[in-house]
Amino acid sequence: MDDVAIDEYAEQLVHTMAIELTHPHERECVICYVLRMLDEFGCDTTLRFARDYRDLRAPRATALEARLGSMGGFCDCEIFLNGMRRARHLRTYDEYGDEVDGKPLPPCAGVRRGSTQGCAHWVRRRRGPYGEDGY
Numbered sequence: 735m736d737d738v739a740i741d742e743y744a745e746q747l748v749h750t751m752a753i754e755l756t757h758p759h760e761r762e763c764v765i766c767y768v769l770r771m772l773d774e775f776g777c778d779t780t781l782r783f784a785r786d787y788r789d790l791r792a793p794r795a796t797a798l799e800a801r802l803g804s805m806g807g808f809c810d811c812e813i814f815l816n817g818m819r820r821a822r823h824l825r826t827y828d829e830y831g832d833e834v835d836g837k838p839l840p841p842c843a844g845v846r847r848g849s850t851q852g853c854a855h856w857v858r859r860r861r862g863p864y865g866e867d868g869y
């Protein structure tokens with residue numbers, strides 16, 4: 735391999751890794767994708783990752799931002815603060831019964847292509863009369 739080939743190879747590798755890092759995985763749902771991007775890059779107070787997912791995977795889902803907004807998700811991190819939470823079997827509780835940061839989530843359970851729904855790892859937050867989640 736001469737120098738040029740090595741350069742090209744390295745460039746290709748970086749490109750492949752960048753795509754792996756920033757693009758939704760095959761069948762990865764929008765919620766797992768946004769969470770993965772937030773872990774890596776943080777929230778910029780917009781729905782940029784939700785929008786990226788939509789543009790890459792479900793360009794016709796023009797109502798996605800409105801749907802996220804209706805659950806209080808006006809930026810990527812608010813999707814998790816106000817909108818979605820881990821399904822019960824993926825939560826961890828301390829001895830007082832309070833939810834704590836648990837194990838990392840398993841890889842996305844997968845959705846059909848073109849869907850903008852969360853996978854089986856996620857449920858909608860529900861607000862009860864005392865700010866408690868319904869379940």
Ligand SMILES: [Zn+2]
Nearest residue numbers: 777809811812
């Ligand atoms: Zn945010």
Ligand SMILES: [Zn+2]
Nearest residue numbers: 763766842853
């Ligand atoms: Zn998922």
